[in-house]
C-alpha cells in the first residue's frame with residue numbers, strides 16, 4: 001500500500017463565489033444586505049480596548065451567548081449548543097447522531113437540498129439515501145415514515161425551508177416525520193426559518209429525538225463572524241458537547257462570542273430586518289412573475305426561479321455580464337433554475353431591470 005492509498009479522500013463542498021471586484025451586486029450566497037444589529041458595532045469598539053480578549057483562551061462554553069440565546073428562545077442553557085457557523089454545528093451533529101446509520105438503515109435527506117449533507121456523510125462514512133422531492137419541489141412526509149415508505153432509516157435531516165428551493169414544509173408534516181421515527185434523530189436545519197416560516201422549536205416539548213439548527217449567517221447579517229447553534233433536549237445536547245470537546249474545545253473566538261451575544265439580545269432589530277427582507281422578497285416575486293419566470297413559493301431570503309425561454313447557465317452569464325452574481329447549480333432537475341438572494345429594494349430593482357433587458 002502506498003501512502004496515497006492510506007489517505008482519507010473526500011470530494012469537498014463547493015461554496016458560492018466570493019468575488020474580489022467591487023461594484024458587484026452579490027446575490028449568490030444568501031447573505032444579508034443590511035448591517036448587523038447596532039450593538040454589534042459597539043461590541044467591536046469595546047473589544048479594541050480589551051487586550052485580554054485576544055490574549056486569553058476564550059470561554060469554551062460561550063456562556064454569555066448561550067444565555068442570551070436561551071432567553072430569546074425560551075429554553076434552558078443546557079438545551080443549547082453553539083458552534084462556528086451552523087456548518088460546524090451540523091458537521092458535529094453528523095459525527096454524533098448518525099454514527100449508527102447502516103446500509104439497511106441509512107441517513108435520509110432530499111435529493112435536492114443543501115449540498116453539504118452528502119459531503120459530511122461521505123467524510124464520516126455514513127451510509128445515506130437521497131429521497132426525491134415531489135415534482136413541485138415539496139417534501140412528501142410519507143417518504144420519511146417507514147411504515148408508509150418501506151424505507152427503514154437511521155437518521156433524517158432536511159432544511160426547512162429547504163435549500164435551494166425555498167419551499168417550506170408545514171409544521172404538521174414536520175411533526176409527522178419526527179413522531180414516526182422515535183428511534184432516530186431528526187435534524188431540522190432552519191438556516192432560513194426567520195424570513196416568515198414556522199420553526200419546529202415548539203415540538204421539542206413533545207419529542208426527544210428532534211434537533212433544530214439555526215445560524216446567524218443569513219438573518220442576523222453575521223456570515224463573517226461564524227456563529228450557529230442547535231437547540232434540543234439536554235441529553236442530546238450533552239452527547240453533542242462530548243463529541244465537540246473530544247475534537248476541538250476552543251472553536252468560537254471571543255470576539256464572535258461578544259458580538260453574537262450583542263446580536264442575540266436585539267430582538268427589535270432582528271424582527272425589523274427579517275421583515276424588511278421578506279417584504280422585498282414578496283415584491284420581487286411579483287416582478288419575476290410579470291417577466292414570465294416560474295418558481296416555487298419561497299419562505300427564505302432567496303427565490304429559486306427559471307424562465308421557460310432561457311437556460312439557467314445562459315441567464316446566469318447574462319446577469320454576470322451586468323455585474324450581478326446569482327447562484328446556478330448544474331445538477332439534475334434544477335439546472336434551469338437560478339437561486340437569487342434577496343438584497344435591498346434598490347438591488348432587486350436593478351436585477352429586474354437587467355432581467356427585462358436580457359429577456360427583450
Ligand SMILES: *Cc1c(COP(=O)(O)O)cnc(C)c1O
Pocket residue numbers: 084085086087088114159163189191214215216217223226227228
Ligand atoms: C447557509 C446554510 C448553512 C450554514 O451556514 P453557516 O454560515 O455555516 O451558519 C446551513 N444550512 C443551510 C441549508 C444553509 O443554507
